[in-house]
Amino acid sequence: MSEEKKQKPINFRDVSTCESTIQMLQKMADDGVANAFQRAADMKPCPIGADSACCKHCFMGPCRLNAKDPYSKVGVCGATIDTIGARNFARMVASGCAAHTDHGMGMVDVFREVVRGNISGYKIKDEEKLRSVAKxxxxxxxxRTAQEIATDLYEELERTYTQVEGEIPFAKRVPPKTLETWRKAGIVPRGAMREIMELMHRTHIGVDQDYENIVKQCSRTALVDGWGGSMVATEISDILFGTPKPVVAGVNMGFLKEDHVNIIVHGHEPLLFESMIAATNDPAYIEKAKAAGAKGIQLLGMCCSGAEVLARHGVPHAGNFLSVEPVIATGAVDAMAVDVQCIMQALSTVSACYNTRFFTTNPRCRIDGAIHVPFEEHHPEACTNKIVDAAIDRFQNRTAKIEIPRRKDMGVHGFSHEYINYMLGGSFRASYVPLNENIINGRIRGVAGVVGCTNPRVKQDYVHVELVKELIKNNVLVVQTGCSQIALAKAGLDKPDAAVMAGDGLREVCETVGMPPVLSLGSCVDNSRILIACSEMVRTGGLGDSIADLPVAGAAPEYMSEKAICIGQYFVASGVYTVFGVTFPVVEGTKFHKLLFEGLEEQGFGKWGFALDPYEMARMMIDHIDKKRMALGIMGERERKLFSMEDRRA
Known part of the structure; x- marks a missing residue:
């Protein structure tokens, strides 16, 4: 059991809306096992650090500035609150960008080896996607053959990371007017390594001390994530493993099975999970599990690894970030395997409390107390077989008391850009025209991307769910990724019958097309699908010439990581109004804050917003969408005709 000090009692219904998580948090409390919610309650955040009013970039400090009177003093070197705030913010962007681009570069490495014939465990599954990305x-x-195209493609996409001059390949996908704005500002990304390196250099003591200049490189670095690292990761995943199409799949802890060997894969890279799917479906292992007394093997996902295979294969998802400790408390998890990102170190301790076999598999992420089994793409079975063997062994030697919540939530997942295109126009008329037309005629007010994590500083899932309910009620179509997707799935918002909660216009569109008012797009790197959708809306016409013209907005209402800051900045730099919740690491009332929340929009980009209350957040986003509609001249009443199939054929 946990050796942490006695903790303050908390009401778990005050920290989560997820019934399964609440049930397991109570079990953990009864068992004397600590969890992230309890640790958050016992750990008061540093107010100076939360505002980014402190600087630790050299050893003359740390310097603490007063957020209530930000210009009353400067750091030892003379750095102002604006310089310090910009440096801190920029380093968050650099770290977040590094996480996503390292993931993407790993996918390029595997793609290259597949194309060269050096890896046999993976192959190109979606040749149509290969051709469309190349084109x-x-x-x-x-x-040309698929082999010839793939060879050229990986060589071109490698430039996303390694080139030092020029523009990244996917800059060709950016709407011309948006790209013109970037070029004028000097922020078109060159290559990820160059941008991250330069940003880290600029934020070193005694280098860049102009907050506006720092923000330019900050935007350039963020853009190489959204239009580079993340987009490359998504596109290669689709090429190798198949482009998602809508699939009915389940979410929640109720998909654990007491009479099965239960294995959970948690993290962000699809390679481990795809290989685990193969291993757990191997007839030899199924027979081995049955010989151990189990009825079979149940594979489930957590976090973004889970979101990818939920969308691509319909593998059940056990829960989002803040449910990853509670799910182990069920006692039914025989093994948990992790790769990178959003992996709590406490999982090793919690797993030991319930005799769950806990594995790290990636050299970038090793945890004290975990069993490390290296995952090697050329021979993935060497890793996955050990995990399955250990899970079967744990099943037949279970000692933990089993308590599985009964809650199961079904929904529709897997709305890739390609499928949305097909859904709106069919095989022969695939297009965003129906979407744009219904935005223009007012049936759909606009589009919102609601994404991101869960954070123990706010009530789990609450802000996600209430925000989205308010948006769809006001005829705003919602697309979402990451842990937000799981929060909304548990609330039943990604089912077609959730259209009854939408406003009249959006409901009519959803019922006609047969889609939910909330479209699930996948993991956090799949935010790039939202960028592609925005570009397609511009290309289709009628809604302006740049992404900044569109009646769209974004939100990460319960974010918790530096990756989220980078994602937010690349959406802002692309032209999207982006609202964050929980906290915002910038001192309000400073010139740097004003630049992020007002000045960038005046320069032709998007802007940041911040709110804690989901209804206030929804109002801000809707007001922005209406402002864009007003600028486009589409605020007035228009004929609202939803075209029948006969009309569309004509």
């Missing part, structure tokens, strides 16, 4: 960056596809 989008001007690689010739006509009359």
């Amino acid at each position: 989008s960056i001007d690689i010739e596809v006509e009359g």
